Amino acid sequence: MGLKVYNTLTRQKEEFTPLHEGFVGMYVCGPTVYSHSHIGHGKSYVSFDVIVRYLRYLGYKVLYVQNITDVGHLLDDGEDRILKQSKADRIHPMQVAEIFARSYFEDMDKLGAVRADISPRATGHITEQIELTQQLVEKGFAYEANGSVYFDVRKFADYGKLSGRNLNDMMEGTRVESRSEKRHPADFALWKKAEPEHIMRWPSPWGEGFPGWHVECSAMSMKYLGESFDIHGGGLDNQFPHHECEIAQSVSATNKPFVKYWMHNNLVTVAGQKMSKSLGNFVTLKDAFKKYDPLVVRFFILQSHYRSTLDFSDEALNGARSGLEKLVNTLRNVHAEIAKAEAEKRPETREIDLQAHRTRYRDAMDDDFNTPQAIAELFDVAKDVNQALNSYKKISASELQSVAKFFQELGVEVLGILAKEPSLGVSADGNIQVELIQLLIDLRNEVRQQKLWALSDLIRDGLKKAGITIEDKKDGTVWKKTT
RNA sequence: GGCGCGGUACCCAAGUGGUAAGGGAGAGGUCUGCAAAACCUUUAUGCGCCGGUUCGAAUCCGGCCCGCGCCUCCA
Numbered sequence: 093m094g095l096k097v098y099n100t101l102t103r104q105k106e107e108f109t110p111l112h113e114g115f116v117g118m119y120v121c122g123p124t125v126y127s128h129s130h131i132g133h134g135k136s137y138v139s140f141d142v143i144v145r146y147l148r149y150l151g152y153k154v155l156y157v158q159n160i161t162d163v164g165h166l167l168d169d170g171e172d173r174i175l176k177q178s179k180a181d182r183i184h185p186m187q188v189a190e191i192f193a194r195s196y197f198e199d200m201d202k203l204g205a206v207r208a209d210i211s212p213r214a215t216g217h218i219t220e221q222i223e224l225t226q227q228l229v230e231k232g233f234a235y236e237a238n239g240s241v242y243f244d245v246r247k248f249a250d251y252g253k254l255s256g257r258n259l260n261d262m263m264e265g266t267r268v269e270s271r272s273e274k275r276h277p278a279d280f281a282l283w284k285k286a287e288p289e290h291i292m293r294w295p296s297p298w299g300e301g302f303p304g305w306h307v308e309c310s311a312m313s314m315k316y317l318g319e320s321f322d323i324h325g326g327g328l329d330n331q332f333p334h335h336e337c338e339i340a341q342s343v344s345a346t347n348k349p350f351v352k353y354w355m356h357n358n359l360v361t362v363a364g365q366k367m368s369k370s371l372g373n374f375v376t377l378k379d380a381f382k383k384y385d386p387l388v389v390r391f392f393i394l395q396s397h398y399r400s401t402l403d404f405s406d407e408a409l410n411g412a413r414s415g416l417e418k419l420v421n422t423l424r425n426v427h428a429e430i431a432k433a434e435a436e437k438r439p440e441t442r443e444i445d446l447q448a449h450r451t452r453y454r455d456a457m458d459d460d461f462n463t464p465q466a467i468a469e470l471f472d473v474a475k476d477v478n479q480a481l482n483s484y485k486k487i488s489a490s491e492l493q494s495v496a497k498f499f500q501e502l503g504v505e506v507l508g509i510l511a512k513e514p515s516l517g518v519s520a521d522g523n524i525q526v527e528l529i530q531l532l533i534d535l536r537n538e539v540r541q542q543k544l545w546a547l548s549d550l551i552r553d554g555l556k557k558a559g560i561t562i563e564d565k566k567d568g569t570v571w572k573k574t575t
Numbered sequence: 576g577g578c579g580c581g582g583u584a585c586c587c588a589a590g591u592g593g594u595a596a597g598g599g600a601g602a603g604g605u606c607u608g609c610a611a612a613a614c615c616u617u618u619a620u621g622c623g624c625c626g627g628u629u630c631g632a633a634u635c636c637g638g639c640c641c642g643c644g645c646c647u648c649c650a
Binding site for chain 2 (some may be wrong): 103113120121122123124129130132133134135136137139140144165166167173200238254255257258260266305326327328330331332333334337356357358359360361365367368369370391396397398399402405407408409410411412413414415416418421422425441446456462465467468469470471472475478479481482483491538540543545548549561562563564565566570
């Protein structure tokens, strides 16, 4: 059974077969950099990160492109988001873009999202956007009006196909467009004339102006991935109008299919309502990281399916923390046990059916990237492992290493929810703090021998306050940093 | 109003025809000086409600109730 992907275009799961064997071209709509990212952004980019990682795990060579929008994304009142922020902060718009682009990368790095291979910026691709707009004008799909250029949606028969709507339905219930320069209310800007006070402006065949929001994604995706490519991803809220417009522009310009698989992640909710900047119910990632380890946030996100909504609450996040800790503890114990097994030269064992677990894990991921089920499989392995470690069976070093490899590949490399190196907290690495902690543990074990429990607990509590948790095992005391 | 999605235990959340995954929390137990960790047992005769199809439905069909998203910027 091969990989199946839910395609928004056909509204069903389809067998995944890339346009070019062994190669996947993938574009994901990136952030508009005018403020810090929130949990919702985290869900989107972590979701697509796992998709990229899994495709690579399957052996595909993936070219992953994700844009940075730093111009042209207009608000209701026609003001550019970035310009608005720059006025509020009294700094140059490109400073705004730079500050929040860095903030975005910082947050995503913490979440363990692998960086895109190419992160093109809209302002760096003005030429391409003008060229695309020009093509559309020449072919009659777009028209100039008063220094701006609009796409004529009535010229594109499939407009609305992706989002399942038609122009007539859209006419009704839509606010009457007062701007008379458009021929149809749904027509969208490819190029906008810059008013005199508009700072971000570029020369064009239609005078000074700036590109519309939708055109950047068409221009940049096709530049780096070709006129037709495999996967285009983004948040569900970008399905219309953004992605609809991208299809209209790209197909009209090239007369070729644009994207084979459209993928949309669902949104993060708070008390059932969408987390968004306009509602003001958002939690920035930076704030979340003050309370929760970034990997806990990542784990929380991946415990639900990317196409499901995910309800954010402290209760749920705390639950995720405890759950992830269980996996981390297990992996740490496995690594500790490996050292013992090697020292004891234990004979070969086969206690855990890793192959069966791996198959179930892959079946889950092959089914449209079902990460919750894949994670459940990791927990099942953890249970098997802990049962074995709890019993008096002596698992061999090589079997333990297979378990460690299992977690390394499927938990670290594909899902990215486990850190590369579990902190064992049992061996000194020359670090004086480690030596001191070990000294305290030895001291405590000495007083425990003498049954001086109060003194023993004083040391344990003191270490706990210092962020060190200790566990007394059958064959010795281990410690770890408190999460 | 149009289009779409969802309602599964105390919380989060898989499951789309074969008799309810997983995690957290709670309860009891094993282990332990006590903790911690881990393990064991336990917690939905039932998956919004009402009908229907079927040997069999959380899953399919119809109706209803509720929530949400998009249609205007949003990951």
